Amino acid sequence: MGIDPNKHVPIYEQIIDHICGSIAAELFAVDGPLPSIRALALELVVNPNTVQRAYQELERLGLVRTRKGLGIFVTDDAVDLARRRSEESVRTMFSAGIDLGRQADLPQETMKSIFHQVLATRAG
Amino acid sequence: MGIDPNKHVPIYEQIIDHICGSIAAELFAVDGPLPSIRALALELVVNPNTVQRAYQELERLGLVRTRKGLGIFVTDDAVDLARRRSEESVRTMFSAGIDLGRQADLPQETMKSIFHQVLATRAG
Amino acid sequence: MGIDPNKHVPIYEQIIDHICGSIAAELFAVDGPLPSIRALALELVVNPNTVQRAYQELERLGLVRTRKGLGIFVTDDAVDLARRRSEESVRTMFSAGIDLGRQADLPQETMKSIFHQVLATRAG
Amino acid sequence: MGIDPNKHVPIYEQIIDHICGSIAAELFAVDGPLPSIRALALELVVNPNTVQRAYQELERLGLVRTRKGLGIFVTDDAVDLARRRSEESVRTMFSAGIDLGRQADLPQETMKSIFHQVLATRAG
DNA sequence: GTGGTCTAGACCACT
DNA sequence: GTGGTCTAGACCACT
Numbered sequence: 001m002g003i004d005p006n007k008h009v010p011i012y013e014q015i016i017d018h019i020c021g022s023i024a025a026e027l028f029a030v031d032g033p034l035p036s037i038r039a040l041a042l043e044l045v046v047n048p049n050t051v052q053r054a055y056q057e058l059e060r061l062g063l064v065r066t067r068k069g070l071g072i073f074v075t076d077d078a079v080d081l082a083r084r085r086s087e088e089s090v091r092t093m094f095s096a097g098i099d100l101g102r103q104a105d106l107p108q109e110t111m112k113s114i115f116h117q118v119l120a121t122r123a124g
Numbered sequence: 125m126g127i128d129p130n131k132h133v134p135i136y137e138q139i140i141d142h143i144c145g146s147i148a149a150e151l152f153a154v155d156g157p158l159p160s161i162r163a164l165a166l167e168l169v170v171n172p173n174t175v176q177r178a179y180q181e182l183e184r185l186g187l188v189r190t191r192k193g194l195g196i197f198v199t200d201d202a203v204d205l206a207r208r209r210s211e212e213s214v215r216t217m218f219s220a221g222i223d224l225g226r227q228a229d230l231p232q233e234t235m236k237s238i239f240h241q242v243l244a245t246r247a248g
Numbered sequence: 249m250g251i252d253p254n255k256h257v258p259i260y261e262q263i264i265d266h267i268c269g270s271i272a273a274e275l276f277a278v279d280g281p282l283p284s285i286r287a288l289a290l291e292l293v294v295n296p297n298t299v300q301r302a303y304q305e306l307e308r309l310g311l312v313r314t315r316k317g318l319g320i321f322v323t324d325d326a327v328d329l330a331r332r333r334s335e336e337s338v339r340t341m342f343s344a345g346i347d348l349g350r351q352a353d354l355p356q357e358t359m360k361s362i363f364h365q366v367l368a369t370r371a372g
Numbered sequence: 373m374g375i376d377p378n379k380h381v382p383i384y385e386q387i388i389d390h391i392c393g394s395i396a397a398e399l400f401a402v403d404g405p406l407p408s409i410r411a412l413a414l415e416l417v418v419n420p421n422t423v424q425r426a427y428q429e430l431e432r433l434g435l436v437r438t439r440k441g442l443g444i445f446v447t448d449d450a451v452d453l454a455r456r457r458s459e460e461s462v463r464t465m466f467s468a469g470i471d472l473g474r475q476a477d478l479p480q481e482t483m484k485s486i487f488h489q490v491l492a493t494r495a496g
Numbered sequence: 497g498t499g500g501t502c503t504a505g506a507c508c509a510c511t
Numbered sequence: 512g513t514g515g516t517c518t519a520g521a522c523c524a525c526t
Contacts, residue, residue: 097217341469351393
């Protein structure tokens with residue numbers, strides 16, 4: 001869940017993924033506001049500039065829209081876009097894992113069992 | 125295969141994964157030599173310093189051993205270590221993907237179908 | 249017409265330009281009243297504070313005069329001042345465009361043809 | 373020419389326009405390097421972060437490509453893209469000027485004469 | 497040397 | 512209060 005500054009993925013991308021997932025999960029109302037830059041920065045214990053960079057990218061992706069002096073708001077087609085982006089990210093991760101496994105000549109059955117084991121572990 | 129300088133994973137770690145996978149797949153003979161730093165750097169289109177850093181790390185992991193003036197050689201227990209490490213890397217990737225999916229509240233069935241679809245696509 | 253909150257020019261300056269142009273075009277009678285702050289704010293979908301700032305600036309420029317409790321009125325020499333200011337603004341914009349074109353080494357003929365094309369398009 | 377920190381246009385956009393114009397004018401060789409972030413920052417008396425933001429946007433526009441550890445390089449189709457973007461910027465400025473003039477009910481002849489006067493003044 | 501990310505903190509326009 | 516821009520300065524991976 002949280003943000004991990006020691007990962008290779010830059011913090012601002014982790015924030016993008018985090019917000020994108022939350023939008024896909026409909027944790028934010030369409031047309032509703034995102035947490036303010038400062039508020040989210042405090043919550044994530046991260047610099048406001050870093051949050052802002054994430055928010056700007058989310059705007060570029062069409063997920064949010066900023067209204068000057070008011071805040072940043074979820075767009076109408078955000079849920080759809082976010083869901084698609086999230087699925088794509090999942091696919092990318094799975095592909096990367098499968099490629100690593102194939103490189104090591106792991107049998108498909110091994111990969112499947114790893115997958116289902118992790119899936120079970122992380123199940124809600 | 126394939127080193128991608130635009131990924132977030134540092135190149136030297138990508139090289140480690142690459143060699144580690146090859147050892148696990150027994151593409152290198154136990155006690156046999158790895159490609160020279162210079163040769164691998166040319167092959168991967170990468171700076172020799174970067175390859176060297178990867179080799180140093182592989183030595184630290186116990187997968188290879190440097191014999192001065194002779195080259196770098198695969199250790200006796202390298203295959204086992206490499207296999208374990210590769211499985212661990214695969215697990216990490218799958219976990220990351222599943223976490224992203226759960227964050228977006230994707231149904232498990234969706235994740236399973238993405239996984240099997242990718243697995244089929246990448247099948248040998 | 250048209251205030252665009254996404255332009256770089258601050259909204260209050262866009263309002264100044266807008267009123268200044270209207271005075272130059274004699275859409276407001278000399279000695280006649282400007283729309284009230286509140287009314288203009290509603291019309292332009294803008295915060296009243298922002299309109300007020302524009303009106304203060306217009307007063308500083310000598311185009312309008314506040315009469316307490318009565319409203320804001322066009323001064324005697326406003327038309328002249330406004331016309332000069334508008335011409336100056338036009339010149340500034342043209343200069344900026346020409347500078348950009350010169351920076352890109354666009355031939356003068358290209359700039360002229362762009363200019364006349366736009367002029368024709370925007371013709372009344 | 374230069375960068376003006378007091379303009380309304382953000383510095384990083386001024387840098388974008390500046391580099392874009394220079395590419396259009398073929399002041400940089402295709403496939404050749406741009407000045408390094410630090411070098412340009414020194415030259416323009418601006419913070420490196422600001423230059424970097426401009427360079428990132430230029431990359432997003434497809435005008436340049438960064439090679440890690442090496443620098444930032446002009447892409448093959450950069451001249452074409454830059455020329456088109458520069459013309460578009462010129463058109464935008466002229467449009468803005470003409471709109472201001474029309475708002476003030478300036479005769480077309482006045483606008484033309486202002487335009488040609490400025491063009492003559494700024495002529496090489 | 498190169499670019500990429502991040503923090504800390506300032507000032508501005510707008511609500 | 513809100514977001515947008517900028518500076519100063521740090522650390523990292525890569526050449």
